[in-house]
Amino acid sequence: MPLRRRATGWARPCKGPSVRDETQSAPADPLPGAGCCHVCGRALPATELQPFLSVRPGLSALIEAEAPGWAEGGRICRADIARFRRLYVERMLEDERGELGTLDRAVLDSLETGRTLSRHLDADLAERLTLGERMADAVARLGGSWPFISGFLGLLVLWIGLNVSALLHRPPFDPYPFILLNLLLSCIAALQAPIIMMSQRRQETQDRLRGENDYRVNLKAELEIRQLHEKIDHQLAHQWQRLVEMQQIQIELLEERRR
Ligand SMILES: [Zn+2]
Structure with a gap:
């Protein structure tokens, strides 16, 4: 119909x-x-x-x-x-x-x-984070900072110092070769690695989404600019044609007046 x-x-x-x-x-x-x-x-x-x-x-x-x-x-x-x-x-x-x-x-x-x-992806993604993802991010942030490294070094020195120091008048709680300390360090490393990997994976997803968003915006901007160029070229050509026509009419009018 x-x-x-x-x-x-x-x-x-x-x-x-x-x-x-x-x-x-x-x-x-x-x-x-x-x-x-x-x-x-x-x-x-x-x-x-x-x-x-x-x-x-x-x-x-x-x-x-x-x-x-x-x-x-x-x-x-x-x-x-x-x-x-x-x-x-x-x-x-x-x-x-x-x-x-x-x-x-x-x-x-x-x-x-x-x-x-x-889209403002960072704000959108931050709202959707679960508690586990937030904790993973916090652990990765802390583990990759100088305060953590220096604090951990301080703890190691204190641990070793307390156990080897002759100042202690009692038996050390973790004598040389510090087996308990080794166990603790192994446990921390074993836990920290997967937590950091979780955080990295989430970061990768975020980067990918950001990349896709950038691609879409750039492609749209490129296409819009290209269309604008074509439109302006078309308008200019059209105006030019009109100008030529008007000029032709004026010339004809002048010639008529002269006769
Ligand atoms: Zn229509």
């Missing part, structure tokens, strides 16, 4: 080819200067429609392929132009690197919907 709206109470019925899906809502009440989308055929206010001349040639080719008859005087709604923009960028990316990944598709979705991609 076509989506075009019957001309009830409006002078210009929509004549679009109506090739979009049928789930789109009915058009809003017509406003002064309203028009029809060439692709979906919806009647929309002028602010919601983009004219043919402001659409870049690359996009225009895609629109023409889907909705033939796209030419000067035609207008297209924002939803459709966003969809074609996504399609254009998708094809461009596929041409450049072949199959697209999940991250690329997330960027394309964001380009189409206009949602921001960047």
